[in-house]
Amino acid sequence: MGGLTMDQAFVQAPEHRPKASVAEADGIPVIDISPLFSAAAGDGGRAGVDALAAEGGRGSRDWGFFVVVRHGVPADTVARAAEAQRAFFALPPELRAAVARSEAAPMGYYASEHTKNVRDWKEVFDLVPRQPPPPTAVADGELVFDNKWPDDLPGFREALEEYGEAVEELAFKLLELIARSLGLQPDRLHGFFKDQTTFIRLNHYPPCPSPDLALGVGRHKDAGALTVLYQDHVGGLDVRRRSDGEWVRVTPVPDSFIINVGDIIQVWSNDRYESAEHRVAVNVEKERFSIPFFFNPASYTMVEPLEELVGEESPARYNPYSWGDFFRTRKNSNFKKLDVDNVQIAHFRKT
Numbered sequence: 001m002g003g004l005t006m007d008q009a010f011v012q013a014p015e016h017r018p019k020a021s022v023a024e025a026d027g028i029p030v031i032d033i034s035p036l037f038s039a040a041a042g043d044g045g046r047a048g049v050d051a052l053a054a055e056g057g058r059g060s061r062d063w064g065f066f067v068v069v070r071h072g073v074p075a076d077t078v079a080r081a082a083e084a085q086r087a088f089f090a091l092p093p094e095l096r097a098a099v100a101r102s103e104a105a106p107m108g109y110y111a112s113e114h115t116k117n118v119r120d121w122k123e124v125f126d127l128v129p130r131q132p133p134p135p136t137a138v139a140d141g142e143l144v145f146d147n148k149w150p151d152d153l154p155g156f157r158e159a160l161e162e163y164g165e166a167v168e169e170l171a172f173k174l175l176e177l178i179a180r181s182l183g184l185q186p187d188r189l190h191g192f193f194k195d196q197t198t199f200i201r202l203n204h205y206p207p208c209p210s211p212d213l214a215l216g217v218g219r220h221k222d223a224g225a226l227t228v229l230y231q232d233h234v235g236g237l238d239v240r241r242r243s244d245g246e247w248v249r250v251t252p253v254p255d256s257f258i259i260n261v262g263d264i265i266q267v268w269s270n271d272r273y274e275s276a277e278h279r280v281a282v283n284v285e286k287e288r289f290s291i292p293f294f295f296n297p298a299s300y301t302m303v304e305p306l307e308e309l310v311g312e313e314s315p316a317r318y319n320p321y322s323w324g325d326f327f328r329t330r331k332n333s334n335f336k337k338l339d340v341d342n343v344q345i346a347h348f349r350k351t
C-alpha cells in the first residue's frame, strides 16, 4: 500500500475535498507538434508552425494547460522510465529510505510532502537531469542538488537519464512555441535555462482508503516555467476550469504529455498566460504513477515581465523576484508543515 496510513494530517478542509464525481475537461487543446521537428520550418512550414503556436497560446491563455502528441520523445524512452519508476516504488522500505531526501539535500525519496500545509497522499523520488552549478558560497538554507541513486536497481539511473535528455529537448521546443505565440523571437527565453534548476519527480499515489478526504497533491500552481507531465492511464489529475471555477478531470491521452504553464511564464508574459491551479485525486483501488519534468530557469534568474510585453498600454504587473529564493522557500515549506502560508507570485504583484 506504499506504507501510508490514513490520519488527520492528510485531511483536506471541507471546501477543498474532491466531489464524488468530476466532469471531464473538455476543450483543452491536443496538439500534434510533429511539424516543429521537420527541418524546413521556412516557407510553407512557417505557417504551420505559427498555427501550432496559436493553439499552444490558446491553451496557455484559456486553461494554462495543453496536451502534445507526436512530440518526439520515443515511446521506448517513456516506457523505460515508467518501468524504472514502478521498480523503485516496489523496493523494500529500507532501500527507499536509503536514498531519502533531507531538508538541505532535496533530491531522492520522500513520503511526507505537504502542499499548502496539508500532507499529500503520495510518495516521490526527485532527481536533477543536469546538476546546476553549485552556489559560490553555501549560505544558510542553500539547496544542494546532488542526485541520490538507489543500489540494486539495475538500469534505473540510465532509464531516467535517457528520459531527462529526451524531455529536455521537447521542453526547449515548447519554450520556442510559447515564445512564438507571444510574438517573441523563438529563442528569446532560452538564455534563462543555461544553468537550469530543472528537476524530475517520480510520483506514486498508492490506493487510498479515504479518497473523499485526502488528495494525492493538494491544489497548487507549478512555480517554475513549464511542466512536461507524463501520466499513466489511471487518471486523477484535475484542473480548475477558468470559465466557472469547477474542478475538471484531465483524461489521459495515450502517448501524450500534458504541458502546464507555470508561474514564471505567467510573470514573463505579464499575465497574458496564467498558470493553472491543479490537484490530484486518489482512489480506493488503483495506484497511479506520474512523472512531471519541472523546467526551471537558473537560480540567479530575476523573474519579471519581459520588456517586449510591457509598455504604456500594459505596464508591468509584477515586481522582479529571485527564482532561487522563491524555489528554496517553496521547497522548504513542502518539506514539513509550517504555520505560515506558502510563498506565491501574488506576493510580487504590483498593487
Ligand SMILES: O=C(O)CCC(=O)C(=O)O
Pocket: 201, 203, 217, 222, 229, 231, 236, 237, 278, 279, 280, 289, 290, 291, 292
Ligand atoms: O500527478 C499528476 O498528474 C500531477 C502532479 C503535480 O501536479 C505535481 O507534482 O506538481
Ligand SMILES: [Fe+2]
Pocket: 220, 221, 222, 278
Ligand atoms: Fe503540479
